[in-house]
Amino acid sequence: MSLLPVEEAQQRLLDRASPIQDIEAVGLHQAAQRVLAKDVVSKLTQPPFHASAMDGYALRAADAAEPGTELEVIGESAAGHAFDGMVRTGTAVRIFTGAPVPDGADSVLLQEDAEKLSPRCIRTLYPVSTGRHIRPRGQDFTEGQTVLNVGAKLDFARLTLAAAANHDQLPVYRQPRVALIATGDELVPPGGKPGPSQIIGSNTFGVAALAKDNGADVLDLGIVPDDRDAIHRAIEAAQAKNVDVIVTLGGASVGDHDLVQSTFLAAGMVLDFWKIAMRPGKPLMVGNLGTTHVLGLPGNPVSSMVCGLLFLEPLLARLGHLPAPNRMSTAVLASPLKENDRRQDYLRARLSIGPSGERRVTSFEKQDSSMMNIFAQSDCLIIRPPHAPAMAAGETCPIMLLRDIGH
C-alpha cells in the first residue's frame, strides 16, 4: 500500500462520518459546551415589565422639565416588590434598579439628580426626558421568539440566554463516544515504579484531553498487552459501550508485536487506509468496525498527538455537529529550513513576536517523534508539504497552532 497524502486521508475519513442524530435533554449545567439539537424558543418576555435601569425616582417627565420642582414621594418599587398605585402629576415613586416602573410614570430620575427634602418629598435637580432609564417590556426578547438556533454550541453567553428564556433543560445532540485502548507490553500507568524495560503509558491522557476538548465523552479502556485475545477483549468492551470511535495507541506499525490491525481485521474491521505520507504519524490506520470508526494511532507520543490533531479532531467535530477548530495560520521563519522529502512534515516549533509585531517561528533542532518534552514546549507545527524546497529565514510558512502564544 503506498503512502496516502494527508489531505486525501483526512477527506476519506470525513466522507465516511456523519453527524450523530441522537438527541437528549440535559440540565443547564450539563448543557455547557454541548450542541443544540433544536431551536430554543423563549418561553417568556424579557423584561416581563417596564423596568427601571437605575436607582432613583419614577415620575412623569413633564413634571421634571424645570429643575427645582418638588414632588411627593407616594411609595416604593423595589426589585421583586412592585408599587401597585398610580403615579400622577406632582408625585414620584422611589424606585430601584430592576423594579417595575409604576403605572403613570414615564421616566426615572437618578437619585443623584434629586434632593431628598423629607422621606415623602424630593426636589428635582436636573430635567429628565421621557423614557429615560426605563427598560421597556420585551426589550431583550419576547415570548415565542427564537433566541438560539439548532447547531449552536452552548457557550457561556448562549447558555445564559437559554436560562433567561426560562428553559431548565435543553435538547442537545449526544456527544460522540470515544474508547481509548493503549497497547504494549512495555506500558505501565503513571504514578508507579516502572520495572526494567517498562515505560509510562502517557499518550492516552493527551488524546483523551484532545477528544474532550472536541466534545467527546471518553472511555479509557486502559493498557492492554501485545496479545490478540487481550486486544480482542478490549474491542468487545468498546463495542459493548456502543462507542462511535475506537482509538488505539501503539502497535500500528509493522513489527512482530504490532497486532492491532490484524486483531481488528479478525474482529470484522473493514480497513480504509493505513500509512500516510506524513511525519510523524506514518503508520496511522483508519477503518470501520460496523458503524464504529477505528483510528489506529502510532505509539510514539508525538505521532499519536499529531495524528489526533489531524484526524481525531476533525472526525469528532463532524460527528458532533461542530466546525473543526481552525488551527491553520502562517508565520515568518526565524531560521532556514532544509528541503523536504516525500512525507508531509510537521515540525515542532516555537512562536515569538518580531520587532514589527509579526509572528516569528523557530523550529526545534531535534524532531524525534518520541520527544514529548519538545512537543509540549511547542506552540505550533510548521507544515512542510512533500518535496517542499528549502526556505530561507524571513520567508513565510504555513503553521498549525497548538495553543495561543503565551499560554
Ligand SMILES: Nc1nc2c(c(=O)[nH]1)N[C@H]1C(S)=C(S)[C@@H](COP(=O)(O)OP(=O)(O)OC[C@H]3O[C@@H](n4cnc5c(N)ncnc54)[C@H](O)[C@@H]3O)O[C@H]1N2
Ligand atoms: N520497520 C519499520 N519500523 C517502523 C516503522 C516503519 O515504517 N517500518 N514506522 C515507524 C514509525 S514512523 C512509527 S511512528 C512507529 C510507530 O509504531 P507503533 O504504532 O507500532 O508503536 P509502538 O511500536 O507500539 O510504539 C512506538 C514507541 O512509542 C511508545 N509508546 C507506545 N504506546 C505508548 C503510550 N500509550 N504512551 C507512551 N508511549 C508509548 C513505545 O514504547 C515505543 O517506544 O514505528 C516505527 N517503526
Ligand code: MOO
Ligand atoms: O511517523 Mo513516525 O510517527 O515518524 O515516528
